[in-house]
Amino acid sequence: MTTVIEVRGVSKQFKIHHERHQSLKERVLHPRSGTTELFNALRDVSFDVGVGETVGIVGHNGSGKSTLLKCICGVLKPSTGQIRLRGSLAALLELGAGFQPELSGRDNVYLYGAMLGLSRRTVDAVFDEIVEFSEIAPFIDTQVKFYSSGMYVRLAFAVAVNVDPDILVVDEVLAVGDERFQAKCVDRIQRFQREGRTILLVTHNADQVRALCDRAIVLDGGDLVADGPTHESLRVFRERLLDEAAEHDPEKLLGTIQIESVTTPSGSFEVRNGAGIHLDVTVSAQGAFSGNFVVEVFTRAGLLVSRSDAQGAPVNLAPGANRVAVDLPALPLLDGVYDVNLGVVDAHGHTVVAWREGAASLQVIYDGREGGIVALGTAVTQL
Template identity: 60%
Template sequence: MNTAVDVADVSKRFRLYHEKKQSLKERVLRAGHNPYDDFWALHGITFEVVEGETIGILGRNGSGKSTLLKCISGILQPTEGRVMVRGQLAALLELGAGFQPELSGRDNIYLNASLLGLSTKEVDRRFDEIVAFAELEQFIDNQVKYYSSGMYVRLGFAVAVNVDPDVLVVDEVLAVGDENFQRKCLARIKEFQDDGRTILFVTHSAEMVRQICDRAVVLDKGKVLTVAPAGEAIHRYHELLVT
């Protein structure tokens, strides 16, 4: 089968600058030293996802899950290594990411869908379905800065799944939605699976991984502990939680 996502030896470094005020003595002592510390959020991450596969990303808080998805989505560039994605990718990552708060929900649909490659005519054709899926008919002409976190998630997911991406990337923002909307999202994800699309998502729910994932990647401190079938990866994840 063809590879949909190829993550090859990816590492990501952030520079943490020293922001606190320093005395003259401290500045003299630190003269010639870097004004920052290097923090490596990812270390040599390597795995492949084949077309039509659903992959879960598991790990404790701070393990690098969200940074990895941002590298895969092209929001961040790896410091080392490379990421290859075959086909169109749609991502639902940080809450409100990609939305312009001063614009209405209507305008944000057109803006986000156009950034994902849809023409205005295509958005016109899908607009009602996007709004209905998001359950925002009464609020679609309000500025999104007045939306609740749940409304943000509903709108973001509705746009992402209605641009018909080849690869769908979802961070754990779905946990913000209510149970009914989560069930709705899972039903749409299963439709994507039936259509042979590729899905990567971060979750803290081992049960969700067990239900819908073919395999899972377990991260710890920015490194891959295992890439394995869902059941085996969940077992490794549970071992990690008790260490």
């Protein structure tokens, strides 16, 4: 596979200045006071992206995702290491990066095109399409500084996807804007995928990563800690999320509840399509806890088949070992292996207090002829 993005040993340090004297008068009197500290936002990050790949980048707030994208787009220069690109690149960086606030939307579109090396005539040719996609035609001659964040993102996305880039880099922006526009963006990204373009996608939405990416990279405190198939990387990400949450957990709940084991009455995890399976789960708790039990079923390719209602399965855990029965009464799934994730969340379904990714793998047997994930039992009758 041809490599289109090559990131080699990239580190990025920021200088952070700590002022000792806070007031203006003090700073005038002591102009060189304070200390400067070097902060590593990225540490020795290396990976390659092949042509046509869609790679997700996930990590906590401040883990270095945007810094990495900015280095790739050339907005920031790495402190050490190298980045090589093959082909043209269009980027949708964080809000605020990219557009000139004093200029109108129209001028920004042309400026952005020029930055990508496009002639005025080339931009002219796609200008109407850009405005149409963005749905902000009435405001195209308004200064960008008066745009709402939603309008800003609409225009930025519209430009990035209409200038025919080989590589598309998207930072988080899919979270902005209403659901309909988000769906339109996702649709457009999928079209890019079919066209064989290369995409780097930063998002906090794990479902979006699963749905769109073949591969995911996990950053943690500036280090690349996982790079592989999406579901494996997301497992690493979730485990780290839990570890870190445990450190900041005011009630110290995390780690005190564990999903210990999953068995079935027959000992087998094989199930025929349409039949059910019963999972017997052992959950240990150090103290009493009332919350909800959550069950997720994924395909091996990382597609979420189903997540149970996070508020619909109350459990009252007692100190010691607890048993929880999970019934999947009639699996309509087609042939294949499905991974089951199990978790315990708080009563509101917001905070995860225990999680076990890949707690069980179900082997579904199906000898019908439908294709896909789900057997719908579609019937066709000629009338």
